Amino acid sequence: MQFRDFSDLPACGRLRELAADPPDLTRPGFLSPERIRSCCISSCGFDLLYATQRVDERVLDGLQELADQAGIIDAFLAMKAGAVLNRIEGCESENRQVLHTASRDVFSDPPLAEEASARAREQLERLRTFLDDLDQGRITNHRGESFHTMIQVGIGGSDLGPRALYLALASLRRSGRRACFIANVDPDDAASVLDGLDLSRTLVNVVSKSGTTLETRTNEQLVREALVRSGLEPSRHLLAVTGKGSPMDDPSRYRATFHMFDYIGGRYSATSMVGGVTLGFALGYETFVELLRGAHAMDVAAEERDIRRNIPLMMAMLGIWNHNFLGMPTVAVLPYSQALARFPAHLQQCDMESNGKSITRQGAPVRWQTGPVVWGEPGTNGQHAFYQLLHQGTEIVPAEFIGLRNSQYGVDQLVAGTTSQQKLVANMLAQSLALAMGRPDDNPARRFAGNRPSLLLLADRLTARTMGTLLALYEHKIVFQGFCWNINSFDQEGVQLGKVLAGRLLETMAAAEAGDGGAEDDSPESAMLVAAGML
């Protein structure tokens, strides 16, 4: 792989020129019906509508050149085939393959990365057997009763993705089954989840690749103690999802163990056993496989080199246009679907942890902006909350709307000639138009400057397959941007320093607790503890 610095790519110069006078969405006639209908990409059940972006054919040509010059699709193909892309040249780094796509490349024969996909198939088979044993009553509690609840204990990538997917597909829950999640080291998190739960009918799925994550091990111990207090045998209730050979990979302590692999980063792991065990339990094995099917379809579609035919590539390049050339520091992800309420939180991690970087793949400081701040809440709720700033604030926020043409539950009503679902989608389209077109008014308080970019992603209904496709779509958008910026989107060295300092603070606190003198030294750490009233 040959990666070049972002700012050295010839297309960057061209795009900078175009950015000096970008298309104006408020120009009369600019947002024509022809433009709206032609700025569309349909792929894997999704439509991307991007007429309300500040681009024209010249800008799109420039973005195509940029994608080509950065070698985005070549890098993506290499990634899927097993290239060691999680590395910084010439520095000590993780030096790993990046193979989350292999976890769903279980439908093609032969798969692109044969060994990784074979392992994924093996884990899927174990999961199928395990779930079958539950269904057939071969795995029960000590009274021979079935389990109805699964608690997933994990944090970060072992929490946000699976949680977002579970919420998204909760309408598909198997009768009598449910999942809940404990992530935070805050003891109140576990306490509120355990509050009122029948532990005797509960399985606890502990998820940590390294098997050493402090929060997860602490919460595991907390749950083990709760089980013991209820007179239950922890090893009958606990499952583990962890890396082979990790400290948690110990069959004597867990009823069943599933494996994850070092070539799948936490934030890209929802389609591995990290998501599989809990989703399979709560939604059924077939539903999880449908999710994989949807993701795999997008994995294949995303190989397309033409940005006008590749949804994640177009979204990646539009994001770069807004961020690097038009100077917008954030992106709002706004799903018009309550089921997608936590999908923005998952994307926040996936995007910001991947692309919040300051050095190139060659270890040099970047001379351009990398990942934006990603945030968002579902519509129409947001319309009654922060949309004021989107329309009339001084910060320009590009918006990514996600909508579904039909509801999940199918409970709806006709009020004033339209259904609630139609109102939901109409509101989303209206927001996109309002942001773009603005409106003059004699009253300055009611004036809308417009010219604010957004895009729309639409699918027919939120099914397991749709959700898998949407998940993969955003994963690829993020990875494509990382390739373009010439950064390593797959490490997370930035979380280390906080851990080190927290360790030092805890040592000081433990010493004080043990009466070994509050050891008030002259470090900022001690002073912080004193000022915070913790010593």
Next chain:
Amino acid sequence: MQFRDFSDLPACGRLRELAADPPDLTRPGFLSPERIRSCCISSCGFDLLYATQRVDERVLDGLQELADQAGIIDAFLAMKAGAVLNRIEGCESENRQVLHTASRDVFSDPPLAEEASARAREQLERLRTFLDDLDQGRITNHRGESFHTMIQVGIGGSDLGPRALYLALASLRRSGRRACFIANVDPDDAASVLDGLDLSRTLVNVVSKSGTTLETRTNEQLVREALVRSGLEPSRHLLAVTGKGSPMDDPSRYRATFHMFDYIGGRYSATSMVGGVTLGFALGYETFVELLRGAHAMDVAAEERDIRRNIPLMMAMLGIWNHNFLGMPTVAVLPYSQALARFPAHLQQCDMESNGKSITRQGAPVRWQTGPVVWGEPGTNGQHAFYQLLHQGTEIVPAEFIGLRNSQYGVDQLVAGTTSQQKLVANMLAQSLALAMGRPDDNPARRFAGNRPSLLLLADRLTARTMGTLLALYEHKIVFQGFCWNINSFDQEGVQLGKVLAGRLLETMAAAEAGDGGAEDDSPESAMLVAAGML
């Protein structure tokens, strides 16, 4: 009131000079124990630690001058006494008082705004009686059974604040009582809340000041139909919180009605009956009064003119320093408390809807940045998600950490000499230090530039009183910034255009549904519907 343009205030010039060479947090010795201990404000049970901001005495003096020159505290005192501050001079505008503080000025005699506080007392008395009637079995379902669940139907300010407070204080729930919330017009939101609920034991609290909010009226109708389908009489189960004389102010349709007043904006209404009814039901009347007590204490403390002794004023001015002078476009609110999981979402509304404005109080375009993008998730979860970008990304995000020294549930365990709660606080302190100090390293991937500002808010425990104080603290921070920027923080004209356009789209859809020709005209709206596959 005399408001001057932000950029015309003399202190702005001085601060711009200082911002050219701001204090460097990574300078050896800068973050000294003395600095850490002296950069503290204690007030109403909270400690603000701001040593890790890029300020020194000169900057603080400049910010004090700015606050004085902008007349922030005078405006605040006028607001609390009933001045008509929700207006744009010379333009048609709401022209209202701003009296959310009166809703908790029920402990002093005489209160600052006598009429508004008298009304607040009257509503509180009605609430007390109503809750008493529930307790004494004078209000029951048709079978004489008590109600155990309350669904709050509302959106925006009638949802986010009450929901955040309920989650924060759920550990104080009255035995057998609980609350849930329906906000989104997405029919799946209501369906998933109603799923499995015993409606016969449920009260439904419909909250809308205008009595016309589309989402809320739609969801009210949906819930009414669900009640009828269950053989229940809706008027026995429904309550209303609405403005006097609104279309919802109709005793024949609701079992009880509570009033809100036009001088309390939705996003500032959690301490009025908008929060009172549901919180009083679920947590008890006395708990709600404690919340008011906490808020009122901060309402009084925030009158202090010295920024070094006024927490919300200091936070407002530090925010302006970071946003307007150091050029940081967002703020992250990071509570190290799972109970505060939705508090950032409430602040996102309160802040962005208040200060996402582009014109001055005189109706002229602003020539400076107004409100930032506000976002956040609880720690330590965020550490495993987006903190990578906070530490090593190219966007600089000022962080506001919120911590509690003790847990709510009191279920905790000692691991390696410290409790989970201590780990939680230690992690928060460590993050603040890591962001500020950074760390050199030979490996560029493990290098931390540091010099990233943050602040810490600490209290002993999350009680109803603490929560009230925290709520008011942030309300005042936001209002102070609005006064300083010379904008109207109390209207929300920016939400209108989207509503108008959504209405037009829905008319077209209804016409198509009714077969009156898809009426494919040449408007962007019609083209959008066609492109989206909705016609």
